Amino acid sequence: QVQLVQSGFELKKPGASVKVSCKASGYRFTSYALNWVRQVPGQGLEWMGWINTKTRVPSYAQGFTGRFVFSVDTSVNMAYMEISSLGPEDTAVYYCTRDITTASFDSWGQGTLVTVSS
């Protein structure tokens, strides 16, 4: 069955970087785009952008340019989301999710809580 398994909880200090991983299984990895979604505790879902898993070309939503980098390693069916220069405002749960048609996300990782605190 289709599964997306993300890396675990991260506690980081302001100014540090974090790299969240997302391991895909149960389907042909390069046949579907991978999207990233942020959820600040107690708030709603926010689309961060996506990466074409075949061409490895990422696209970022407004507000997620500059400090955010999406990448993939197709040899191990992994996607990554890296944030640099972390601040308290980056504290959130980050989800990777598979896109089955245009903006329809049918499989989700379990989420990775990133907490930024001094």
Next chain:
Amino acid sequence: QSALTQPASVSGSPGQSITIPCTGTSGDVGAYKCVSWYQQHPGKAPKLMIYDVSSRPSGVSHRFSGSKSGNTASLTISGLQAEDEAYYYCSTCTGASTIFGGGTKLTVL
């Protein structure tokens, strides 16, 4: 782009039907047939309930249905059950991006 507009909360009794509206603009909801709906229980990842306005993924109950009229999409849940109590989010594509609604908390009384 602004988030789609959803009511903060709706409620209904077991067995009843409820509808959650999701209002956008002629540039997003009104322009594309890619509205999706997600259910999220506390502490869990979202689950796709409806895609492409009214299509149901395999395994999703027929009690869930979606529709769209103009700039407003809607999710209807019939025969409410206790397990339906959750947050519901709509989303749509907007050409090169995706936007979510603010979310609606469904309470089953």
